[in-house]
Amino acid sequence: MVQTHLEAPRLEGTAVIRNEPVQARSAARLTALLDAAAHVVHEIGYERLTTAMVADRAGASIGTVYRYFPDRIAVLQSLAARNAERTSGLALAEVSNPAHQHWVGALSAAFQHVVVAFRDEPGFASLRYGDTIDLRPSTGTPAMQAFADALFDALVARFGVDGSDAARTAFASAVVASDALCARAFRQEPAGDERFLEAGRTATVALLAPFWGTPAL
Numbered sequence: 001m002v003q004t005h006l007e008a009p010r011l012e013g014t015a016v017i018r019n020e021p022v023q024a025r026s027a028a029r030l031t032a033l034l035d036a037a038a039h040v041v042h043e044i045g046y047e048r049l050t051t052a053m054v055a056d057r058a059g060a061s062i063g064t065v066y067r068y069f070p071d072r073i074a075v076l077q078s079l080a081a082r083n084a085e086r087t088s089g090l091a092l093a094e095v096s097n098p099a100h101q102h103w104v105g106a107l108s109a110a111f112q113h114v115v116v117a118f119r120d121e122p123g124f125a126s127l128r129y130g131d132t133i134d135l136r137p138s139t140g141t142p143a144m145q146a147f148a149d150a151l152f153d154a155l156v157a158r159f160g161v162d163g164s165d166a167a168r169t170a171f172a173s174a175v176v177a178s179d180a181l182c183a184r185a186f187r188q189e190p191a192g193d194e195r196f197l198e199a200g201r202t203a204t205v206a207l208l209a210p211f212w213g214t215p216a217l
Contacts (some may be wrong), residue, residue: 038123080127102215148175167211174204
């Protein structure tokens, strides 16, 4: 098997932070602000979040919030970037796990990290990639596409499967379908409706099997 060094993609256009923290105290303060925003989003949705709510939840002044973020959209974009990068990093690392001898097992385990984030990460269900809150004209690759491309490239490198444009399109389609089915699974079930999660797994294999085959039984 080819061993690859995998790194979560930086998601262009999703994070707008005024002051990049360079000291531990500043980094901790930024983390606290984003954690507070995540809990507010989890409770009332991202549409109603305000910078005042973030400050109040974090026990900080409104000036502290504006030290890092110019407005509420920047808060949301930065939270989305953190959600996506955390999950992307875990999913990409899973591809390197030597326990996976076939792409099906590796991809299933990688997507399980997404399922866990839906279940356990406040705000993830609403802002996992941030595409829906990027109000500016698109200037780069959408976050979900960046995630799909990175995961596709990692699987091709690890397992030597078809890396053609047609296979990449099928993979991107599988990611979009799986994301939508995950969202549906967690709409009313905090633990996730297994019927929709399984449908996502089935759809992914069906889309990719013509290009990558399936494991022998």
